[in-house]
Amino acid sequence: MSEQILNGNRRAIARLISQIENDRPEAQAVLAELYPHTGRGHLVGVTGAPGTGKSSLVNQLAKFYRRQEPPKSVAIIAVDPTSPFSGGAILGDRIRMVELAGDPGVFIRSMASRGNVGGLARAVDDAVKVLDAAGFELIFIETVGAGQNEVEIAKSAQTVIVVEAPGLGDDVQAIKAGILEIADIFVVNKADQAGAERAVATLKMMLELGRPASRPVLHHGQVMATPAPASGGAKEQPPAGWDIPVLKTIALKGEGIVPLAAAIDQHLAHLRQSGELANRTQARLIDELEAILQAELMKRLWDQLPPDLLASVTIQLVERNLTPHAAGQILLAEFFKDGDGLNQDQAGSKQ
């Protein structure tokens, strides 16, 4: 299967991504074969609040790259960490299919979580590897929302585009959306609507006021307090001198796409020249590793705790005889009691 994917076989790509989504173990073997062939595509994250027109923008960018000479191949992963209540993802897909259908240089895939956000982020990471190994030159990771999880997913890209639109950005709350720190390029889409200039001015003012000098590398929540030792050095690079542009587009009319694509390409060149590309790639891989470790540890814990103990601790928790903290201590003590990995306790009592 890895041979077919390296040759760009679309059905093999789609099949492997489905296996990844379904968490099938055989997918990891293929991924291990593909892994040495990854690291070539340009990963572009696109995020922003609902209603900003991200999908239209990505479609226009895809069309632009396809019209270049020679055309660049484009993959789009549209990520919806929320459950597909409205069927909106499917509708969005269909609109895309009509616009970009039949072009063998474009690959589009929606990925939704149906409740399991952690699993989705890991699946997206792996799907990106598949598309990267398959030779796609631009890989867009587009998220539907602007919450922390969408930001987590989008920020794992090398270039992050944050999309705003007039009328969403004129509020104290809108500038707290947590996506400003991770932007490499700002886009004010729907620039023909009232308030566009104000949105641009607000963003520029905020950039001048106090943007952190270099993009902070956020970790998956729980691990933040204990940074992975091996990566500490690489994450504290000095600011690398990229001036974050604020661009205006009207995606529905195709306006502003050429300067945006130019900014995307310039940012990649900047990342390469400054050495920042390696830092971001490393941070991304370490984030992936952390997420995998976290999921696996929890799985082992649930698999191995005696059901009786779980039941009794849960009852005491619900009856407010044990705080969640105290309940956690009891379960962890049981999990680690038969020897444990705790160096201090290795000489201690064993059952």
Add this chain to the structure above:
Amino acid sequence: MSEQILNGNRRAIARLISQIENDRPEAQAVLAELYPHTGRGHLVGVTGAPGTGKSSLVNQLAKFYRRQEPPKSVAIIAVDPTSPFSGGAILGDRIRMVELAGDPGVFIRSMASRGNVGGLARAVDDAVKVLDAAGFELIFIETVGAGQNEVEIAKSAQTVIVVEAPGLGDDVQAIKAGILEIADIFVVNKADQAGAERAVATLKMMLELGRPASRPVLHHGQVMATPAPASGGAKEQPPAGWDIPVLKTIALKGEGIVPLAAAIDQHLAHLRQSGELANRTQARLIDELEAILQAELMKRLWDQLPPDLLASVTIQLVERNLTPHAAGQILLAEFFKDGDGLNQDQAGSKQ
């Protein structure tokens, strides 16, 4: 300290919440003392996209409950899982202070993550317990955004209010914000603006079309695939017959607040009558337990892995000789090698 908090001493409450935010171990001892006194307050989550006017709405609700005879005590936790780039949280606080200052029956607290979302969610859970034990009758948990993490935090409340506003809801993407499944009450705020009727109609249509019969209990991402055994039964209750209202408000003018407060109170009565209150409380506590276990397992892993091994695995990962998945397997094998909690391996080799 727990005595002072049970007596409603504001300085003691504030001090304990600060200790919780700073993850100080002494806080857990006080929380254990307070825990039997929790479970009385009505926890109301308020979430929605930026710009919908959630804060104003919560302020109006607080004023309403304070005017009741007898007045009800109100605590507000304003949660910002995003880093406080703009200083917006502080500004918002000041606006609130002016409006509600000096009322001993109102307690307001902002909580921000500065990058550690997992830690924030746990701190909010614990802060809610403090306020609950201190006797606040209504505890509002208000989130600034509408991403998955904000939803996670808000949904742990007993009653969840999802706030929309005209102009944000007229887009296919806006209805995918992932907050619809968790709403007990919909509010279209800014109802004097153009598009309000359309937003109401859209929400009502969506409710008719296909809302799941009962609120799904989402788990923290990674654990979704392996449900906690002890809680499985309680989570699959039949629909309990609550008709989700869609209400219009103009928070800035104080309009629509009385019907909204009535809906909040009716929802609590409904939860009590249907037995759903116990289910939600149980699900919330189990979510808390899972989050604590996850954080503690990761901490132990990082503390105990040999730095040399971590470094060499990281290098192989970055050089694309090891996939994140394979790297994770190596680290876990090391972590569990000295006896492990793996039942099958207990008779296996020990160092």
